[in-house]
Amino acid sequence: MSEGAVPEVRKTRRERQAETRQQVVTAARELFLTRGYHGTTLSAVVEAAGFTKGAVYSNFASKAELALAVVEEIERENVEKLAGAFQGASDPAERAKLLTLWGETILSDTAALRLRAELSFAAMDDPALAETIRHKSRNVRASVAAMLRGIDHSERFQLDVPVLADALTALANGVGMQRLGDPDFDVQAFVLAAGVLTGMPLSGEVPDAS
Missing domain, CATH: 1.10.10.60 (Homeodomain-like)
Incomplete structure (x- = not known):
């Protein structure tokens, strides 16, 4: 050497x-x-x-296990992006814009939405896969709850944090499924409903991603 x-x-x-x-x-x-x-x-x-x-x-061990790893990576990235952005935003209006942009981004990713849906349908005939998906879904909701707890402690949500995390996750999943069948379905439905759940005054205006 x-x-x-x-x-x-x-x-x-x-x-x-x-x-x-x-x-x-x-x-x-x-x-x-x-x-x-x-x-x-x-x-x-x-x-x-x-x-x-x-x-x-x-x-x-299987294609399903590999696909789950892909979905888990995507969902982890989505939560981390929002959590990181929220940590640097103390103004409610700024957070509202961030949530709007985040909702637009993940709910416009139809390829990822499709993969989640296909796995969910495959799990209907595979109890082991279904249990794994349930476990990973709980982890995602726990990550969302941790993100919500990390927001300024002066924030007062209308629901308990675990319930709010479940509601936001279910809302995103529902709107995502709707957009698979109808790509023109307005993502602002998620934004407005999320605003009601969190008590944050969310604007329907999507900010410039740049």
Whole structure:
């Protein structure tokens, strides 16, 4: 090794496994959102990820498990984006604009909405998948509740935080399903209803994303 060269730090087995898993999820996300759940095969994911079948199956036992990992990643990103934005916004009007933009963004992502819906329908005939989805849904609602608790303590919601988190999640899911059947359905329905639930004066005006 030449003088001044930085020695290579070898990754642990766990780190390599985590990296492989993330690369598989990234490849699968592109396929699921483009082709849908039923239009995507694990063989296609293996090819897109550039790994062997063993590398994929060692991380995910089934296509449903992999699709759930993709949905979980998307939902985590959505909650983190809103939570991060809210932490830097103390003015109620500014928060209202952020919630409006957030609602527009996630409820306009029809590919992700479709994937969630396809998984939910698949779970109707798969009790194990249904239980996993319920567990992950509880985690999402808990994340939303944690985000709400992180808002300025002077905020006074009309409902208890866990109930409010459940209501907002159900509202978003309902509007999302509506938009799958009717892409022209106005997302402002979510914004206005969320305003009623949270007690925040939400404007129907969507701010510039820039």
